[in-house]
Amino acid sequence: MMKLSMAISGMLPLVFASGVMAATISSTELQFRLSAYDQNEIVQDKHEPIRLELSLSNPSAFNASSEVTHAQELKNTYDKAGWQDVSPARRKVIEQTAAASSNIPVVSVGSTEQPIASLLTFPLTDSHNKVIHVAVRRLAMSENPKGTQNLDGKNSVHMQYGLDPQTLAQLPAGKYTMCAIIDGQSKPGSWQGHLQSDSVSLTLQDAAPKLPAMEQAQRYYDYGYFYIADKQYTKAEPYVKRLLALDPNSASAAQLEGDICFGQGKLKEAQDAFQLSLDRLRKKFGADSAYHRHDGQVLESPTYIEQRLAEVLRAKAKH
Numbered sequence: 001m002m003k004l005s006m007a008i009s010g011m012l013p014l015v016f017a018s019g020v021m022a023a024t025i026s027s028t029e030l031q032f033r034l035s036a037y038d039q040n041e042i043v044q045d046k047h048e049p050i051r052l053e054l055s056l057s058n059p060s061a062f063n064a065s066s067e068v069t070h071a072q073e074l075k076n077t078y079d080k081a082g083w084q085d086v087s088p089a090r091r092k093v094i095e096q097t098a099a100a101s102s103n104i105p106v107v108s109v110g111s112t113e114q115p116i117a118s119l120l121t122f123p124l125t126d127s128h129n130k131v132i133h134v135a136v137r138r139l140a141m142s143e144n145p146k147g148t149q150n151l152d153g154k155n156s157v158h159m160q161y162g163l164d165p166q167t168l169a170q171l172p173a174g175k176y177t178m179c180a181i182i183d184g185q186s187k188p189g190s191w192q193g194h195l196q197s198d199s200v201s202l203t204l205q206d207a208a209p210k211l212p213a214m215e216q217a218q219r220y221y222d223y224g225y226f227y228i229a230d231k232q233y234t235k236a237e238p239y240v241k242r243l244l245a246l247d248p249n250s251a252s253a254a255q256l257e258g259d260i261c262f263g264q265g266k267l268k269e270a271q272d273a274f275q276l277s278l279d280r281l282r283k284k285f286g287a288d289s290a291y292h293r294h295d296g297q298v299l300e301s302p303t304y305i306e307q308r309l310a311e312v313l314r315a316k317a318k319h
Contacts, residue, residue, distance in 0.1 A: 041201040041202075041203065042200065042201065042202050042203065043203045043205060043209045044168075044202060044203065044204055044205065044209075045204075045205055045207060045208040045209065046165070046168040046169055046171060046173065046204040046205060046206065047165050047168070047169055047208075048165055048168075048208070048219070048223050049162055049163060049164055049165055049168075049223055049226040049227070050162065050163040050168070050226075051139070051160060051161075051162050051222060051225065051226040051229060052122070052136065052160070052161040052162060052163070052180070053158070053159075053160055054120075054157075054158070054159040054160070054161065054180060055156055055157060055158045055159075056109060056116070056149070056151060056156060056157040056182075056195075057151060057156035057157075058105070058106070058107045058151035058152060058153070058156075060105055061104050061105050061106065061107070061151065061152045061153040062153040063153075064100075064103075064104045064105065064153060065104050065152065065153020065154060066153065067097055068097060068098065068100055068104065068153075071093075071094050071095075071097035071098040071100075072098040074094050074098070075094055075095060075098040078091070078094070104152055104153055105152075106150050106151065106152045107150075107151045108148050108149065108150050108151070108191070109148070109149045109151060109157070109182070109191065109193060109195075110145070110147065110148055110149050110184070110191050111147065111148050111184075111191040112146075112147045112148065114184055114187060114191050115144075115145060115146050115147060116145055116149060116157060116159070116182060117138060117144055117145070117159070119182045119183055119184050119187070119191075120161075120180065120181070120182055121133075121180075121181045121183065122134065122136040122161070122178060122179070122180055122181075123178070123179060123181065124171075124176050124177070124178045124202075125176060125177045125178070125199075126172075126174060126175075126176055127174055127175050127176070132171070132176075134163065134167055134171070135163075135164070135167050136161050136162070136163055136167075137161060137162060137164075138159065138160070138161050139160045139161060139162050139226075139229045139230040140229070140230045140231040140232075141160065141228075141229045141230070141231060142159050142160035142161070142229070143157070143158055143159055143160075144159070145157050145159070148191070160229050162226055162229075162230060168204060171204055172204075173204050173205055173206045174203070174204060175201065175202070175203050175204075176201070176202045176203075176204065177199040177200065177201055177202065178199060178200055178202055179196060179197040179198065179199045179200070180196070180197040181194075181195070181196045181197070182194070182195040182196075183195075213246055216246065217243060217246050217247070217250070217252065220239045220242045220243050220246070221239070221243065221252050221256065223239050224236040224238075224239030224240060224243075224256045225256065225259075227239075228256065228259045228260060228263060231263060233260045233263045233264050236256060236259075236260050237260060239256065240253045240256050240257050240260070243256070249280055249284075250280075251277045251278075251280040251281045251284070252277070254273050254274070254276040254277035254280060255273070255274065255277040255305055255308075257269075257273040257277075258270045258271075258273035258274035258277060258305075258308060258312075259308070261273055262308070262311070262312055262315075267312055267315055267316045267319070268316075270308075270312045271309065271312045271313070271316070274305050274308050274309045274312060275309065277305050278302055278305045278306065278309070281302050281305070282302070
């Protein structure tokens with residue numbers, strides 16, 4: 001499943017693990033993704049849904065945390081094997097870095113009064129620079145983080161939103177730009193940050209664009225997954241059939257069928273579908289667990305399917 005990602009930066013308060021306010025930084029990234037697309041200008045049938053993936057992370061803290069973890073691993077190795085081959089200056093750097101976990105910067109976003117979801121907007125701008133406020137909603141299976149989110153090297157926030165076909169169908173065909181904004185400055189509350197994404201170009205058409213088989217399969221997969229992520233399983237079923245029409249041996253179709261059956265509580269059918277998807281992948285590409293993409297097919301990671309199989313088996317064991 002291909003994704004368009006856009007880095008977003010903004011000014012946020014910086015606190016250290018002790019909770020003491022220190023400074024402001026601009027390195028926190030908000031990634032705004034439209035799934036199944038990997039291009040700067042998107043051509044979209046306005047009668048199909050669009051799923052938006054949002055994630056907030058703190059790259060500076062992640063990098064710092066990675067350096068600390070690496071230094072701790074080195075220190076443990078040298079503590080056991082001896083430091084005789086390490087210069088005193090190098091040893092000092094390793095030991096100081098290994099002990100620096102309390103200095104990893106933590107960025108706090110949102111608050112109890114202002115959870116992130118309450119601060120999110122998705123302005124859509126038409127070709128005449130008119131801003132249109134469209135209904136963008138959080139999908140049923142999305143996380144909904146409450147309270148203050150402390151973003152360090154290990155924590156991040158992931159959310160899924162969507163534009164329904166009914167919303168898109170009301171818009172005139174044409175070119176638009178869209179971004180995501182998290183704004184705490186315009187509302188009274190304890191969090192006063194502001195983050196805004198880069199814009200993505202979106203061309204809406206009255207009919208489906210003509211696409212190569214692989215891109216068409218990617219679209220069908222993502223449209224189906226939109227409804228799975230929103231727990232509207234019956235609306236996802238037609239896209240399984242469309243994938244099978246493109247390729248009767250589509251591993252992606254079987255995987256979507258497994259997700260649908262699992263969501264509907266049909267555990268035996270879900271197990272069979274996930275196993276079929278895995279078998280098709282292994283037959284075509286071998287038994288490795290790499291992420292596969294091939295001519296005319298969208299193929300999920302075998303590892304993901306194995307994880308879904310394990311979830312089904314755990315659910316069956318409880319019954």
